[in-house]
Amino acid sequence: MDFIINILSTPAILVGLISLFGLILQKKPIEEVVKGTVKTIVGFLVLTAGSSFLQTGSLNDFGTIFNYAFSMQGVVPNNEAIVSLGLEKFASDTAYIMCIGMIANIVLARFSRLNYIFLTGHHTLYMACMLAVILNVGNLSGAVLWIGGGLVLGLIMVLSPAICQPTMSKITGTDELGFGHFGGVGYWFSAQIGKIFKGKSKSTEEFNFPKRVSFLRDTTVAIGLTMVVFFIIVTFVAVVVKDGMSDATISAFFQGETQTHWLVWAITKGLNFAGGVYIILSGVRLIIGEIVPAFRGIAEKIVPNAKPALDCPVVFPYAPNAVLIGFLVSFVGGIAGLFILGAINQALIPVALILPGVIPHFFCGATAGVFANAEGGLKGCLVGSFLHGLLITFLPAICMPVMGSLNFANCTFSDADFSVAGIILGNIAQFVKGGGLFIVCIVLYLIPIAYHLIAPKKKA
Numbered sequence: 047m048d049f050i051i052n053i054l055s056t057p058a059i060l061v062g063l064i065s066l067f068g069l070i071l072q073k074k075p076i077e078e079v080v081k082g083t084v085k086t087i088v089g090f091l092v093l094t095a096g097s098s099f100l101q102t103g104s105l106n107d108f109g110t111i112f113n114y115a116f117s118m119q120g121v122v123p124n125n126e127a128i129v130s131l132g133l134e135k136f137a138s139d140t141a142y143i144m145c146i147g148m149i150a151n152i153v154l155a156r157f158s159r160l161n162y163i164f165l166t167g168h169h170t171l172y173m174a175c176m177l178a179v180i181l182n183v184g185n186l187s188g189a190v191l192w193i194g195g196g197l198v199l200g201l202i203m204v205l206s207p208a209i210c211q212p213t214m215s216k217i218t219g220t221d222e223l224g225f226g227h228f229g230g231v232g233y234w235f236s237a238q239i240g241k242i243f244k245g246k247s248k249s250t251e252e253f254n255f256p257k258r259v260s261f262l263r264d265t266t267v268a269i270g271l272t273m274v275v276f277f278i279i280v281t282f283v284a285v286v287v288k289d290g291m292s293d294a295t296i297s298a299f300f301q302g303e304t305q306t307h308w309l310v311w312a313i314t315k316g317l318n319f320a321g322g323v324y325i326i327l328s329g330v331r332l333i334i335g336e337i338v339p340a341f342r343g344i345a346e347k348i349v350p351n352a353k354p355a356l357d358c359p360v361v362f363p364y365a366p367n368a369v370l371i372g373f374l375v376s377f378v379g380g381i382a383g384l385f386i387l388g389a390i391n392q393a394l395i396p397v398a399l400i401l402p403g404v405i406p407h408f409f410c411g412a413t414a415g416v417f418a419n420a421e422g423g424l425k426g427c428l429v430g431s432f433l434h435g436l437l438i439t440f441l442p443a444i445c446m447p448v449m450g451s452l453n454f455a456n457c458t459f460s461d462a463d464f465s466v467a468g469i470i471l472g473n474i475a476q477f478v479k480g481g482g483l484f485i486v487c488i489v490l491y492l493i494p495i496a497y498h499l500i501a502p503k504k505k506a
Contacts (some may be wrong), residue, residue, distance in 0.1 A: 058090035060167045064344065064354070065336055071343035086336040093329030093359055100322035101405055104315050107299060108277065109404035114296055115284035120384065120399030123406060123442040123460035125172050128449070131457060132175040139178040143195035144171055150200025150491065155349045158494035162211075163349065164203035166226040166357045169461075173228060174199055176459070176468060184475035184483040194487035198471070201491050206230035206463050207355040213237040216420045217364050226355030229410045229438075232462035233417045236434040240418035240426030247423030250367040250415075266324050269370050274316030276374075281312040323369070326359045333360070358413040365416045371424075372415015372431040377407040379435020386436075387443055398446040398458070400439045406460035410438055441465035448472035 053059050065086040069079040109122070133140060147170065155161045164170060177195040186194055207214075207224040210233050214225045225233070285308040290296035300306045337354055344352055362369050380402025391397050411431055418430025442458040445465040449458050449472075459465055478486055 056167060058087045058094060061090055061165050061333070061337060061354075061356075062087035064163075064165065065340040068340035068343035071347045072340075082336045082340050085332055086340065089329050089332030089336065091329070092332060093326055093357070096322050096325030096327075096329055097359070097409075099325060100319065100408070104273070104277075104319040104322060105404045105408055107315055108280065108319075110295065111277075111284045111290075111299070112280050112404070113401065114290060114293065115280050115288060120401040121442070121446070121458060122401045122403045123438075123458050124403065125460055125464065128457040128459060129172050129175045132179050136175065136178040136182065139182070139191055139195070140171065140175040142192035143178055143199055144174040146192055146196025147174055147199030147203065150196050151203040152349065154200055154204045154491075154494055155352050158204070158498045160204035160208045160494050161349060161352050162204050162207035162224040162226070162355045163344070163352050164207065164224075164226045164355045166228075166355070169226070169228045169357075170199070170203065172459075173202060173464065173467070176464060177471070180468065180471050180475050181483065181487075183472075185479040186483060190484050194484045197487050197491035201494070202228070202463065202467060203355075204494070207353070209234045210237075210417070211353075213417050213420050214361070217361050217416060222353060223360070224353035224355035225358070225361070227358040227409075227413065227461070228463035229358065229413065229461040230463050231466050232410055232434050232437055233414055235437055235462075236414035236418040236430035237421045239430040239433050240420065240422030243422030243425040243429070247425035249365070250371055250419045250424050250427050251365055253367075253424070266320050268367070269323050270317045270320030272316075272370060272374070273319040274313050277312035277316040277319075278309065281308050323362070327363050327366070330359050330363055358409055361413060361416045365419050368415040368419035368427050369412040370415075371427050372418070372434075373408045373412040375428055375431035376411025376414060376435035376438075377402055377404070379411075379432040380407055380439050381435075382432075383436045383439030387439065398443050400443050400458075402435070402439065403460055406438060407435060410461055411435060438462055438465075441469075445469050445472075 053063070062083050066079060066083040069082050074082070148164075151162075151164055155163055174195065177198055178191065181191050181195050203226075206228055207226055207230065210225040210230050211221075213233070214223065215221045227233075284290040284296055291300070300308060300311055333356070337356070380400075384399060384402060387397050387399050391399065411434060414434035415427045415431045418434075419427040422430065438460065441462055442460065442465055445468045446458050448468050459468060474486060475483060
């Protein structure tokens with residue numbers, strides 16, 4: 047079982063197998079099957095390497111330095127942290143829910159109009175873990191827990207891509223590619239905000255730079271210079287203004303075999319950030335070139351018109367400027383949200399103070415920027431990303447009481463879909479227990495299938 051879960055939770059292997067299966071169904075020559083499968087796996091490994099490089103390097107360091115520089119204290123939403131706690135007690139339940147959920151996803155894609163195959167394995171694992179914990183609180187256990195959780199997971203795996211698809215097709219210029227990342231509510235929200243500015247602003251990618259600064263049209267250069275400036279400002283405040291060298295955590299950044307000057311460190315980290323984004327974009331281009339053609343085999347043979355729903359960096363190459371703007375503006379929105387929560391905490395009711403985590407604001411904020419830009423250009427990108435930053439600050443705060451009731455004190459999820467699902471299902475599980483909760487899971491799952499059978503189809 048552990049071997050199967052390892053495969054299903056490793057996106058590179060999972061998507062490689064999907065590519066292999068699709069190419070075989072199309073009866074491609076063996077050399078094309080091998081080539082397509084290997085390039086798909088390598089593409090995902092490159093993407094993962096870029097994401098890991100950012101998360102464990104520049105993003106993590108920027109968050110630590112930023113919080114120290116501006117004396118921020120509170121809860122930093124983190125999917126990995128809360129899932130690691132859940133897996134300590136519910137590892138087996140999570141595994142079974144994940145397996146059943148992926149099957150339920152394929153069934154829904156085949157027998158409803160939500161024809162998306164969700165391929166972001168680690169997010170599937172995280173959602174399965176959350177469902178295992180919530181349904182356990184609702185007095186479900188064993189096979190009933192696995193089936194109920196799997197059905198709900200399968201439903202979420204098609205709903206999230208479905209609400210993103212209208213804007214996703216505008217971003218990519220095709221309806222063959224879906225979006226598989228459990229921040230869908232946030233991206234949909236930012237896209238709706240972007241629509242307010244439809245036709246009122248150019249795309250972030252259409253602005254003409256003066257000749258002397260035309261080098262900023264190069265995404266790597268623009269991101270690198272921007273992040274160098276941000277790192278220098280934040281590091282200056284932490285080290286010079288706040289005397290951070292007297293703090294063990296901060297001084298450790300500059301200690302190695304030789305002492306590194308804080309300015310050199312800041313410049314290097316800013317350029318490291320640009321390097322990580324470049325790696326991610328390279329991986330995405332490699333994946334897209336292979337997975338979409340391979341997936342046609344599955345669509346033709348098993349799930350007609352199926353769309354592969356891929357992780358959020360898949361949209362980054364389509365609007366690189368919006369990626370950077372979305373990240374920075376969403377982060378500012380997170381800071382504004384922190385102050386709003388602080389005011390609510392002082393004047394009205396006690397609420398958790400949610401710190402702006404750099405990792406969710408980069409991956410989710412950047413994606414929100416791309417979605418908002420597709421609908422409303424630069425103005426849409428700016429406003430949509432800012433409000434997205436507020437949204438992923440307020441949702442975890444609302445979700446905190448639910449997580450606390452599940453014995454996850456001081457922990458919460460960072461991405462919008464986890465918070466929304468946690469709030470809804472967590473509250474249902476407080477009032478509906480046992481068999482009643484299992485029936486709720488079944489009914490929710492069957493709704494898209496019933497709609498497909500009963501509702502009239504749109505005329506082509």
